[in-house]
Amino acid sequence: MQFGIFTVGDVTADPVTGVTPTEHERIKSMVAIARKAEEVGLDVFATGEHHNPPFVPSSPTTMLGYLAAQTDKLILSTSTTLITTNDPVKIAEDFAMLQHLADGRVDLMLGRGNTGPVYPWFGQDITKGIELAIENYHLLHRLWREDVVDWSGEFRTPLQGFTSTPRPLDGVPPFVWHGSIRSPQIAEQAAFYGDGFFANHIFWPTEHFVRLVEFYRQRFAHYGHGAPEQAIVGLGGQVFMRRNSQDAVAEFRPYFDNAPVYGHGPSLEEFTEQTPLTVGSPQEVIDKTLTFRENFGDYQRQLFLMDHAGLPLVTVLEQLDLLGEVVPVLRRELDARRPADVPDGPTHEALVATSLAAAGPELEVSAR
Amino acid sequence: MTPRTIAVVSTGISQPSSTRLLADRLAAATSAYRPDGTQIVTIELRELAHDIVNHLLTGFPSPALQRAIDQVVAADGLIAVTPLYNGSYNGLFKSFFDVLDPGAITGKPVLIAATGGTARHSLALEHAIRPLFSHLRAVAVPTAVFAATQDWGSADSSGDALTARIERAGAELAALIDQRQPAAAVDPYALATPFDELLRSRGA
Numbered sequence: 001m002q003f004g005i006f007t008v009g010d011v012t013a014d015p016v017t018g019v020t021p022t023e024h025e026r027i028k029s030m031v032a033i034a035r036k037a038e039e040v041g042l043d044v045f046a047t048g049e050h051h052n053p054p055f056v057p058s059s060p061t062t063m064l065g066y067l068a069a070q071t072d073k074l075i076l077s078t079s080t081t082l083i084t085t086n087d088p089v090k091i092a093e094d095f096a097m098l099q100h101l102a103d104g105r106v107d108l109m110l111g112r113g114n115t116g117p118v119y120p121w122f123g124q125d126i127t128k129g130i131e132l133a134i135e136n137y138h139l140l141h142r143l144w145r146e147d148v149v150d151w152s153g154e155f156r157t158p159l160q161g162f163t164s165t166p167r168p169l170d171g172v173p174p175f176v177w178h179g180s181i182r183s184p185q186i187a188e189q190a191a192f193y194g195d196g197f198f199a200n201h202i203f204w205p206t207e208h209f210v211r212l213v214e215f216y217r218q219r220f221a222h223y224g225h226g227a228p229e230q231a232i233v234g235l236g237g238q239v240f241m242r243r244n245s246q247d248a249v250a251e252f253r254p255y256f257d258n259a260p261v262y263g264h265g266p267s268l269e270e271f272t273e274q275t276p277l278t279v280g281s282p283q284e285v286i287d288k289t290l291t292f293r294e295n296f297g298d299y300q301r302q303l304f305l306m307d308h309a310g311l312p313l314v315t316v317l318e319q320l321d322l323l324g325e326v327v328p329v330l331r332r333e334l335d336a337r338r339p340a341d342v343p344d345g346p347t348h349e350a351l352v353a354t355s356l357a358a359a360g361p362e363l364e365v366s367a368r
Numbered sequence: 369m370t371p372r373t374i375a376v377v378s379t380g381i382s383q384p385s386s387t388r389l390l391a392d393r394l395a396a397a398t399s400a401y402r403p404d405g406t407q408i409v410t411i412e413l414r415e416l417a418h419d420i421v422n423h424l425l426t427g428f429p430s431p432a433l434q435r436a437i438d439q440v441v442a443a444d445g446l447i448a449v450t451p452l453y454n455g456s457y458n459g460l461f462k463s464f465f466d467v468l469d470p471g472a473i474t475g476k477p478v479l480i481a482a483t484g485g486t487a488r489h490s491l492a493l494e495h496a497i498r499p500l501f502s503h504l505r506a507v508a509v510p511t512a513v514f515a516a517t518q519d520w521g522s523a524d525s526s527g528d529a530l531t532a533r534i535e536r537a538g539a540e541l542a543a544l545i546d547q548r549q550p551a552a553a554v555d556p557y558a559l560a561t562p563f564d565e566l567l568r569s570r571g572a
Contacts, residue, residue: 131569184556203426204427261426265426
């Protein structure tokens with residue numbers, strides 16, 4: 001089981017102090033947060049990708065490349081990489097380069113993006129979002145697996161005799177998650193390729209995502225990648241902790257009430273009841289997170305959103321210290337409950353081992 | 369045979385409300401033209417007002433709002449009644465239909481009705497409310513019912529009186545429901561097109 005954090009990378013005024021960080025401060029705070037994640041024993045840091053204010057992470061592989069040099073164990077990922085508006089050729093190149101620099105500590109989550117103007121800014125049409133995701137990923141998938149690609153499609157210029165360099169590390173492409181909050185087509189895409197499906201259920205009721213994840217699991221089995229229980233599932237989460245539950249609620253409430261995404265809407269109490277948000281003691285976070293497994297089955301990756309709504313860096317780092325206490329408990333509980341034939345979270349080493357095992361008999365034959 | 373259902377969406381703001389009074393009479397009139405029996409589900413948007421605004425802000429419905437949406441989507445027919453504000457539907461009424469998924473009430477028979485202070489505003493049903501349901505691709509019956517304050521005190525001797533209009537609209541909705549197959553539940557988690565077809569359509 002892998003645990004980590006994902007960041008949107010928004011520059012938001014602290015509603016308590018009124019202070020808005022500069023872009024430079026926000027970028028450096030993301031670096032500090034990622035380093036802290038490794039320090040407290042988390043497995044994954046994932047950054048969003050945005051191309052409009054008030055967000056800073058327009059260039060994820062630049063940031064993750066820097067983090068690769070600053071960390072030793074952390075898996076560097078995205079949440080999400082825009083498969084609709086980025087050129088799949090550039091995604092193939094950028095992430096393969098990052099994978100080499102990070103010695104394999106890289107995967108990525110693909111998403112369509114929901115900011116309308118980004119599509120025309122990058123020469124695309126939002127009404128073709130699903131079609132772009134399907135065509136672009138199919139090309140990306142081939143670029144990482146075929147040394148020479150001939151290709152033509154609707155959305156980019158054709159390729160003749162194209163080789164994407166560098167080739168993936170050890171011949172194994174970075175693991176891909178497909179993120180979606182609504183579309184069964186994306187769950188279907190993840191299932192078709194045997195890739196991971198990340199259900200970012202932090203803003204929506206569980207019931208909706210239970211059905212989406214179940215659909216993905218059934219289709220994963222349909223396409224012959226294993227049993228439904230063996231499909232690779234990631235989930236979101238959102239927590240704010242203090243030792244004393246009431247302290248957590250009192251401190252977080254002004255951030256909740258003014259948060260860009262859900263502020264001025266439902267009450268903190270309604271939101272915590274209806275979504276995975278947990279505001280309380282570390283034990284409450286443990287209890288709530290364990291219900292995810294009951295709802296979704298054994299899963300491979302849990303990412304928490306920790307740096308948002310204008311929370312100051314010092315508070316986020318304190319939260320990560322507390323998360324560092326919570327995660328070992330969750331890891332022990334969830335690993336103990338996961339059957340032996342259900343895979344653990346994907347790592348480069350595991351994918352290399354699987355690839356060697358698959359190639360094994362053939363190598364023996366050719367040796368004879 | 370399971371009875372056909374009609375969802376009544378009433379946007380009465382005061383309690384008691386003439387909008388609800390009109391909604392109930394329209395539901396009763398429609399039922400009277402359906403001898404096989406009709407199940408009526410009434411949704412008071414006032415009770416869901418905060419949930420509707422929250423849905424606009426967060427993108428997801430509360431459990432209570434989800435139940436109301438499910439009832440509307442699953443119904444064989446819809447009776448939609450709003451008070452007129454500034455010559456159009458009130459904001460709460462519009463917001464409820466704004467949070468429905470695209471296509472949620474496509475093809476659904478709808479009886480549209482409104483209440484207002486004077487009959488001078490009655491054409492708002494034709495220039496504001498009917499176009500809303502055209503946009504939603506619902507099928508509004510020809511007779512739209514407007515009840516002005518004055519109507520509640522009028523005798524029913526003339527053919528244009530409120531009761532006659534309610535009867536005519538109810539008969540139209542009942543006939544439209546009877547012409548149609550029962551509303552089929554749409555599973556938003558089911559995929560119409562398998563992936564290899566999605567991929568083939570890309571020429572890949």
